[in-house]
Amino acid sequence: MIKKFLYSQKVAPYVFVLPFILVFLFFWVYPLGSSFGMSFQKIQLGQEASWVGFSNYEKLMGDGVFLKAVTNSAVYMVLTLAVLIPFPMLFAVLINNKFMWGRDFFKSSFFFPALTSVVVAGTIFRLMFGEMEGSLINSVLAWFGIGPVKFLKGQVTGFVALVSLATWRWTGVNMLYFLAGLKNIPDEYYEAASIDGASSLQKFTRITMPLLKPTTIYVLTISIYAGLAMFIESMMLWNGNNSPKNIGLTIVGYLYRQGIEKNNLGYAAAVGIVLLAITMIINLTQLAFSGMFKKEE
Template sequence: MREQAQTRWWYRLLYSQRSAPYVFVLPFILSFLLFFLYPVISTVIMSFQEVLPGMTSFIGPENYRDLINPAFGRAIMNSVLYTVLTLVVLIPLPLLLAVLLNSKRMPGKGVFRSALFMPALTSVVVAGTIFRLIFGELDGSLLNSIVSWFGIEPQKWLTSAGTGMFALIVLALWRWLGVNLLYFMSGLQNIPPELYEAAQIDGASRLQSLLRITIPLLRPVTIYVFTISIYAGLAMFTESFMLWNGNNSPNDIGLTIVGYLYRQGLEQNSMGFGAAVGIVLLVFALILNLIQLRFFGLFRKED
């Protein structure tokens, strides 16, 4: 009888209307506490410590003071520049391609969608290795062979800051264009076609329909793509690591914030200093996303 009463008690708890929302939310809360909040708190504590094998000592804000150095400044500049350039490329271009592929007059739409999305399924390690060969400094590398057709001398693409960043942007464009394209196409599917028909009856051109109907109604998708692109840009590491075949690019032209964290925390075994770099990256990304959400997103009141 007691076991039946307990079973009935748990049954009533799980299937009651009051407790059901908490039961459904519980897995997310547990995963958030275990895999996000606890690591963040541990990292904050570690950033005020000197962590050595078998010894941990509290040193206060010394790790944060040590962040004021040329290498970390270069890493911030590279990450910010990479993020800005990827935003400039990976938002308007997928949007325009999505509009073209969403058109009824576009032939072979399924083929183009599959071809543009295929790079996202490729491993970053494989893609970085291939692009390192494409941007190689030998005369027989693919890009040097192409520019030689136009009478341009072979270049050492990965030894200067400008061409090195160009290689990173091309890799990001090749890899993530199809993903952002699918996001925008999903948003286009939710726009009622009657709006375009009414605009056409009123004499609106395709450009006017794009500016007055498509772009405003794609605002939620654009905000989402903008947000994840900021995070992806600041968190970029593997692409740079594979493109330069390591974390030591010439004059740190490919060094990013995560790359600097990897160098200090793992390569030089300074876990406390690496934790400070991670906290700065977290705060930096959070501030940037809050700013863009304040001006373009969730915190803006609708009329």
């Protein structure tokens, strides 16, 4: 009877999706609901929780350090989007060219940084961008007569180090996404364009970019989330969650500071809910403008 029930054409689809539904409910919906409830309370380990209403959210709106963290995360997101979408797309097009030699070597070389632990990568980049004359970047600058630069003590130079780390780690991953998208574009389109006398630039702008739109939107969506949720890179680059004047503090870093370092779990939950709201608003807005919610005729 049970076997017949499980093999039923009506029941089988639900059996296959049941593990996903259970994981989604247990690891996403339940924690989200708990965090939302916690955000309206004052919760500290060892003390009884008390209801404070919207006090945590009101405090956030006037919290200068939180606003600094939001600004840092937003700037980091924009800078990484400006680098980690056009360049991986360009590299993917070059590697996908049938005349390209050593394409497997370049694929592996670009993807290898993603396999490196972010803790190790952050430590290496901290040493590279160190303020001592012997650090790698300052050694290179010395060749051009430029004195040692304190990269990790300035807002602009600090972001140079952060974006450099992100570019090194994620260019290869995004490039593979675009390579997968390029494989779905029929060669006949390019052959027809060549017969019509189209240049390489025209093929890229009239064929490649429009047909890569779904892949581009996917990469854009995950990159927005990754940019706003960045934390470990900043923590490793500054060897802790206390960068000078909070120049490297992110929203998640501020959540960690309040929840773990200061044992203010209710306030930290409010930070997390605001982060989720910001991410959802930005992503849903860009998906709406890109036409992903429109029904195909």
